[in-house]
Amino acid sequence: xxxxxxxxxxxxxxxxxxxxxxxxxxxxxxxTARVQFRQGPPLLQPLYDFLKLLLVKETILPKRGSQLxxxxxxxxxxxxxxxxxxxxxxPAFGIATGFAGDIIVVIYLLNIPSVSYILGALAAGNPLANxxxxxxxxxxxxxxxxxxxxxxxxxxxxGMVISFSEIVAYQQxxxxxxxxxxxxxxxIVLMMCIQAKLALVPFxxxxxxxxxxxxxxxxxxxxxxxLIFLAKxxxxxxxxxxxxxLLMSGLPLQGWHxxxxxxxxxxxVLLITLVRNTNPRVKIRQAMRFFWVWMNLLALIAVILAIFxx
Amino acid sequence: xxxxxxxxxxSLWLFHLSAxxxxxxxxxxxxxxxxxxxxxxxxxxxxxxxxxxxxILVTGIVTKKTKKRVxxxxxxxxKPVLVVAFGSCSCTGGIFAEGYNFEGPLDxxxxxxxxxxxxPPKPEAILAGIVKLLNK
Ligand code: SF4
Numbered sequence: 001x002x003x004x005x006x007x008x009x010x011x012x013x014x015x016x017x018x019x020x021x022x023x024x025x026x027x028x029x030x031x032t033a034r035v036q037f038r039q040g041p042p043l044l045q046p047l048y049d050f051l052k053l054l055l056v057k058e059t060i061l062p063k064r065g066s067q068l069x070x071x072x073x074x075x076x077x078x079x080x081x082x083x084x085x086x087x088x089x090x091p092a093f094g095i096a097t098g099f100a101g102d103i104i105v106v107i108y109l110l111n112i113p114s115v116s117y118i119l120g121a122l123a124a125g126n127p128l129a130n131x132x133x134x135x136x137x138x139x140x141x142x143x144x145x146x147x148x149x150x151x152x153x154x155x156x157x158x159g160m161v162i163s164f165s166e167i168v169a170y171q172q173x174x175x176x177x178x179x180x181x182x183x184x185x186x187x188i189v190l191m192m193c194i195q196a197k198l199a200l201v202p203f204x205x206x207x208x209x210x211x212x213x214x215x216x217x218x219x220x221x222x223x224x225x226x227l228i229f230l231a232k233x234x235x236x237x238x239x240x241x242x243x244x245x246l247l248m249s250g251l252p253l254q255g256w257h258x259x260x261x262x263x264x265x266x267x268x269v270l271l272i273t274l275v276r277n278t279n280p281r282v283k284i285r286q287a288m289r290f291f292w293v294w295m296n297l298l299a300l301i302a303v304i305l306a307i308f309x310x
Numbered sequence: 311x312x313x314x315x316x317x318x319x320x321s322l323w324l325f326h327l328s329a330x331x332x333x334x335x336x337x338x339x340x341x342x343x344x345x346x347x348x349x350x351x352x353x354x355x356x357x358x359x360x361x362x363x364x365x366i367l368v369t370g371i372v373t374k375k376t377k378k379r380v381x382x383x384x385x386x387x388x389k390p391v392l393v394v395a396f397g398s399c400s401c402t403g404g405i406f407a408e409g410y411n412f413e414g415p416l417d418x419x420x421x422x423x424x425x426x427x428x429x430p431p432k433p434e435a436i437l438a439g440i441v442k443l444l445n446k
Contacts, residue, residue: 029350037345045353048320052364056318058388060361213358221361221388 012089014082014234021233022046024269028236031273046233050226059222065125073120074220074227080112081234088238091164092245093253100163103151106242110197113231114140117206117216124219132215135284136199136206142291143196143203149299150186150193154246156306157182164245171249178247182305187247189299191268194239195275196287198232202279203287240268318364318390319444321353325363325387329380329416330406331370335397338430339367347433349440365392365443371399372419373411384420392423392443396436401425 007013025046033040061067087106114136121133157177158167177183196203207215217228244251244264251261282290328336342349343356357363360383372380384393393416398404400416416422423446426439 033348033350038348039351040348041350041353042320045321048317048353051313051317052321056314056390057364058390060386060388214362217362218359219361225362 007086007090008082012093013086017082017085017089017234017237018230021235021237022050024236024240024265025233027266027269028273031270032277035274035277046229050229050233053221053226053229054223057222057225059224060219062124062126062219065219066123069123070120070219071224073116073123074224074231076119077113077116077231078227078234080109080116081231081238084109084112085234085238085241088164088242088245089251091168092241092251094165094168094250100161102164103155103162103167106164107148107151110239110242111140111144113235114197117228120220120224121216121218126219128212129216129218131212132206132208132218136216138284138288139196139199139203139206142288143193143295146189146291146295146299147193147197149296149303150190151246153182153186153299153303153306156303168245168250172252176247176249180305181310182302183247185298185302185305187243189295189302190243190247191271191275192291192295194243195272196291197239198235198272200272201276202282204276204281205284205287208281236269237265240265240272243268322364322392322443323357323362324349324354324365324367325357325360327360327366327368327380327383329368329370329376329400330373331397331399334430335369335399338433338436339369339396341433342436347437349437352440352444354440360386361388363387363391365394367394367396368400368416369396371403371406371409372413372416373409374413375411377413377419380416380419393420394424394426394439394443395422396426397431398427398429401427404429 009015023043023046026041026043029045030040062070084106087102087109091102118133118136121129121136154167154177155162157180158170161167161170171177178187199206205215207217212218217225220228241251244261248264251264253261324339326336326339339356341347354365360366366384366387368380384391395401395416399406402415403409403412406412413419424439424443426436428435431439
């Protein structure tokens, strides 16, 4: 029991992934600034933002709307993100836990933050929040199918095992999946899905701040908003870690491997940041078409190639 | 300086409210986000919703029509919130001071923490105003 609590609260759960995620969010903002030839925020900026929202700002509840759901949604989002962090990071670090089938649990856990944002937005009773929620819903419907297909491809390549630790162990024994044709295609599809899961440009229409003023988070202020920030930091670490453990043989922590693990995560975040800085926001219809037609097609090709062992 | 005050000053999020401006001040605000002036160095960023705002930048004169809305926006912001009168218009009325629909300078309507005069203020003046706000 103590061990599970430690896993959940300290390492690799809440505390650890929040600190790393905060660092990655600074990294993302700094790279963005450098791309635009700016100086960028200081290293502790994510911490300042979080503490300011948590300690200083007043929390305002919506008058028309469900206040309990509005307050609980960020808690659920944080919980889902932390659980996903525990289930993904433990096998990625090579700590022997988990059970057969934890991939399926992770699929559900990764959806909890988005679903909670939708619930919170609908509980806020604000029309713009509703628009944001409906867009987020459509986004989930579009990226989920290619995401599942890529997972299927990984499972086929690993010889029909559905547990994270076995997939990571298989790659460490036989080379990373990204070294094959299907692996490269799967990587492209997975990166696009992650971009949409994180709701970053070009798929940031749930919160498009220019048109619907931050959309799903429009009514949040103070402590609940700080929890949403924390959940977002954690997701910014967990999703790259997911890519690394599915396709790039995990994050081993022995000796020199630590350096490689850090570089892998930074590389994925760098790719996400560059994509987000060089693209405009697309319309929700375009995003759905992009995922339903093109990404599904690519993912199917990857699955077929994986069946033939390429 | 306590922790609360420190984190507040290190992460001021700006909300931009155009009461009745000629749009020049509004463009000048965007100038501050460009590479040359870059206020993100100080942890500032523009936010879209007033619920996330720490600083409300009010540009333009408060007119008969917008007075109600300015008050409304001020009430909607989570406290503590700072208000900056941005440009000569909101400081004193500027060239519209004689206008038929002028409702008095901004500090007659809501409490103001800093004034940045100019028509429109230069980005250097805006940065100077921000530094004064941070040292307050
Ligand atoms: S201060 Fe000058 S530039 Fe600014 S809104 Fe007024 S008239 Fe326009």
